[in-house]
Amino acid sequence: MPSKTLSFNRGIFVQNMRNVGWIGLVHLLVLCFALPLQILMVYTNERRPYYETYWKNVFSISQEFQVLIMFTIPVLLAIFIFRYLHVKLSADYIHSLPFRRPSLFYYHLCFSLLVLFLPIVITAAILLFLQSALDLDYFLSVYKIARWIGTTFLIELLVFFASVFIGMVTGMSVLQGVLFYIMLIFPAGITVLVVMNVKYFLYGFSAEYYLNQNIERIVPLFRAFELAHRPLTWTEIAAYLVLIVVFFALSLWGYKKRNIEAAGQAIAFRSLRPIFKYGAAFCFMLVGGLYFGETQNHFAWVLFGYTTASALGYFVAEMILEKTWRVFHKWKGYLYFVISMLVIGIFLKIDMIGYEKRLPSLAEIERIYFSEEIYYLAEEKMVVTYNERSGYAFPKPFFATKENMKNIYLLHQQIIKDKELVKETTFNSRPVVFGYELKDGSKMVRSYVIPFEKYKSFYKPIIESKEYKQIHYPLLKKQDVSGLDKITIQPHSGWTATTYITNKEQMKEFVAILRSELESETAEQIFDERYPWGDIELVWDNNERMNVTWKKSYARLDEWLKENGFAKARETADDFTHAVIIKNTEGNRYGEINFEQAAQHQDALRIHNSQQLEECLQQVGSNDEIPEYIIGFYYKGTSNIKIEPIDKQYAPEFIRKHFAK
Known part of the structure; x- marks a missing residue:
């Protein structure tokens, strides 16, 4: 008799059917709507070829x-199956019955597993019928349906446990x-908050480096969106099973x-209340500090955010606990x-662990990642990222020659020494990332805005090196250009037509000159802030x-284009009045x-000379938000004006003389 009571109790089963049986029915209906019905709808309309591919x-x-079903139905089930625990009268009544608490718990769990599993199996059976009846083997094979049952x-x-x-x-x-x-989102969320505040x-x-490690994949919700093209690995399956056992226990x-x-x-447990209270204060604190840190860019505002947000979180948590x-x-x-x-x-702040000054010795370094961007560094040991669809190859900026590693190392040492200057300077600043790959396989990453x-x-010595240019100009590493199909020159001006070079001999000459320009490029030319031709x-x-x-410093390339009938590959003085x-x-x-x-002012300089117009075209462009000079080029045969800035250091002599009067 005790064994029979433990294995099945009709009263509890009927009660569960009344309380949560509807969730099982909803589970089945939404699964049928999401899968079999969708298949039938697509199969009977003209969009079928598209979905057969997709x-x-x-x-x-x-x-x-x-994904919505996976993360809502089990939650509703968990809430309603144990709803009586949250209502005092129901809790008193249920626990007055002649059942031990573990037995009640197991009854509810077994019924819940049926509510979750049966709709999945019934839906899978319908899918198998559709697969055989409609010949849909390409995406509804028995293996794929079985994998769907197991994963779902x-x-x-x-989610339920x-x-x-x-x-x-x-x-x-x-x-x-x-x-x-x-x-559900806490692991990724707290990681982002902590990492962003540590900086x-x-x-x-380098907060960006750690945030580029696909941390969102540790969240089952986000991982579920990838199941269509990346099934769960055995490691992930094992991790989920372990979590299920832990949550069950x-x-x-x-x-x-x-x-x-x-x-x-x-x-429910008094011992957990401090965790809830201080956890809320901590999370609110991180959010407040991050908000003011990113919007105000001043440490005093970060402290203000920490103080106000943590106080808000602490007392809101207290209000929830005390009602x-x-x-x-x-x-x-x-x-x-x-x-x-x-x-x-x-x-x-005082860096007791020596993080800020820590550098590996040059003898320990295998290669150094040196760039303004962080995202290439996250991919392990890859030298080139290749996009098969576009055909473009993107070499990664890893440096391995002794001379370059030494120069990069010296730059990093100087930035560390200049800590206060670097932190206080905002004018003309650029990001820089150092990623050291050591011979023992470990990494060390630092990033700054300098x-x-x-x-x-x-x-200068780094970017003038052959290694730097081969990394940033893949053409220099391309030995065989015999298979070159065409060269397209796209000017940056919207009024100049695109130029195509398809003659084999001309392409060979063009590439040879372009390579020569790249190989001889100086640091000053690379730093050139003038707008390129295209x-x-x-x-x-x-x-x-x-x-x-196509930079303006490539004079030999410009001459070759003129000599070979491609003078209109860019704008010239002849395009303007x-x-x-x-x-x-x-x-x-x-x-x-x-x-x-402003052009109507009597101090404005008007030029009609073709040589001066060409000289101005060569010099326009600036990254300075407040340029020294502004020039307007007036197109022939139209009322359009091309307005560009000219930086003081590039302004032709005749402009400086005019405004010096």
Whole structure:
């Protein structure tokens, strides 16, 4: 008799059917809508060929809807199956029945597993019928359907047991749902918050590097969106199974230990209330510091964000726990939190572990990543990123020659020495990333935003090196250009037509001159801030492509184009009637200047000479928001004006003389 009672109880089964049976029916209906019905709808209309190409497996069908089902149905089930725990009268009644708590827990779990599993199996059976009846083997094979059953059930089990665990921790059903979804994104969310805040304390800390490590994949919700093209690995399956067992054990333990009086309480266990309270204060603090740090870019504002947001989080958590707003007399608990955070903050700020000055020795370094961008560094040991669709190859900026590694190392050492100067300077700043790959396989990454002008002398030997140019100009490493199909020159001006070079002999000469220009390019030419003439694209027979910026310093290339009948590859003085030059005496930003009004001023310089027009075309362009001069080129045969800035250092002599009067 005891065995029979343990294995099945009709009263509890009927009660569960009344309480949560509808969830099983909804589960089945939404799965049928998401999968079989969608297949039939597509099969009977004209869009079928498109979906035959797009659908690769079961997860490809209504992918977003499937993910929504996985992360809502199990949560609702967990909330309603243990709803009685959160209502005092129901909790008293259920626990007055002649059942041990573990037995009740197992009854509810077994019924819940049926609610989750049966709709999945029934839907899979319908899919198998459609597969045989409609000949849909290309995406509805038996193997793919079986994999869909296993993966869907595994994720729904994980979501269910995690939600059950939250239900044991809290005494409120609404809070159970809220806390579950917070917990779902918590691993990635807290990682982002911590990493983004650490950079305010440690000079050189590269938050972007750590945030490029695909941390979103540790969140099952985000990982589920990738199932259509990347199935779960065995490691992920094992991790999910371990989590299911852990949540099951914790839920059972919590069910045994929680008091009936916990119904209606925000946190069922008194020992967990400080974790909830201080955890809320900590998370609010990180969000506040991040907001003010990113919007104000000043450490005093970061501290303001920490203080105000942490206080808000602490007292809001207290209000939730106490169910009243009269909690401000409990300020001592917040004071303890502030003192703890101050200790941690001071520990980071004074860099007791020597993070900011730490550098590996040159003898330990295998190669160095040196760039303004961080994202290439995240991919392990790859030298080239190749996009098969576009045909473009993107070499990664890793340096391995002794001379370059030494020069990069010296630059990094100087940036560390200039810590205060670098942190305070914002004018003409550029990012720089150092990634050291050591011979033992480990990595060390640092990133900074530096005043570029101060360090140009350190950059010069690096960027004039053969290794640098071969990394940034793949054409220099391309030995065989016999398969070159065409060269396209796309000018940056919208009024000049695209030029194509297809003659084999001309392409050979063009590439030879272009290579010579790239090989002889000086640091000053690379740093040149004048606007380029345009872009050069080289296309091979196999669709391999390379892009080179057509800079104004490439004089020999410009001459070759003129000599070979391609003078119209860029704008020339012949395209304009005249030009008007004004001086930005009021120091306005480039976009705020009313050029046409200023051009009417008597101090404006008007030029009609072709040689002077050509000289101005050669010199226009500036990255300075407040340029020294503005020039307007007036096109022939139209009222359009080409308005460009001219930097003081590139302004022709006749312009400087005119405005010096």
